[in-house]
Amino acid sequence: MSREDLNWEVEEACREAWPAALETVALGWMFRRSGGRIRRPNSANPLRGQRGAPEGVVDAAEAFYGGHGQAPLFRVPEIAAELEPELDRRGYGWEGGTIHLHADIDALAGGQFDDVTVSQAPSERWFEARFRTGGYDGAERRVFREMTGLIVGDRAFVSCERDGQIAAFAFGVIRNGLLVIEAVETDAGFRQQGLGRRTVGGLIGWARRAGAQAGCLQVVADNTPARALYASLGFNRELYRYHYRRKTTAA
Known part of the structure; x- marks a missing residue:
């Protein structure tokens, strides 16, 4: 290609x-x-x-x-x-x-973790974690819920729990063999514990089992912690901005 x-x-x-x-x-x-x-x-x-x-x-x-x-x-x-x-x-x-970052699926670090849950649809607890960290108002919560229902293709909503609550989460969609990683977030009270890496790693593991051939994501250019996280997972190829x-x- x-x-x-x-x-x-x-x-x-x-x-x-x-x-x-x-x-x-x-x-x-x-x-x-x-x-x-x-x-x-x-x-x-x-x-x-x-x-x-x-x-x-x-x-x-x-x-x-x-x-x-x-x-x-x-x-x-x-x-x-x-x-x-x-x-x-x-x-x-x-x-x-x-x-935009990209990597072949075999170059990415991913697997299955006991504390990472992978679901085809978002649970109420997953939505609550997203809304809590994103600061959404009522209308924006409705918009986000509706968006998840419009997604076409294989999809997975992943979360990692600590102390009885979802501490980190993300979702992913596979389109034509390409995993798109979205909405990666760790609750402020649980950062610097590697939970984001475990969560995204669980998503990569799901995509590999589902037959994805590559992965991609979008990251804000000046978000240094996020860029370091994705580099540690194997996303080292920048495509375009x-x-x-x-x-x-x-x-």
Whole structure:
């Protein structure tokens, strides 16, 4: 597989691992909307292939998001950066620099652990842990619950318990043999104990048994602890980066 093919395979798998409630395609871009604060399912994302002229794409996105009472937000990966000059011209700021990491499944450290639970669907306790660490309000909890029900493909929700509560958790989705790792978090009271590594390792072990051939994830560029965790698991290959563009000046 060429580097370009791999990049777009990862781009699609990561998008589908966190589906949006509403997705509309126009001019080679997908406009996604779910509500809540999470940027990825509330942003315009490029699709592989021919895309429209930047001015037309930005016009269409502004009309779409404006029609829903939402400020337009663009997710701009390095592999599809043609909107940058037009976004600069219209006063869109830059935020949320993120890295795509990738590794063959055999290069990743994973296994089965007695204290790591793997389930096909999220339990109420898993949701409670996610909401507790994420600080979600009522509407955002509903959005997140609905998102998990939209996921297509093999999926697993993993958790690691300490002192009678879920101390670390994550979920993963396999798309076309590629494991996408999502929502990795350790409760603040249980950090520096290796629980995140055990939890993600349990997810990797599940994916290997399920026939995944490779794994990928997205990590905020300046999140040093998370990057160290993923490097320790074998995620040492950076594919490409992306960031968001949000309007910061009046039109």
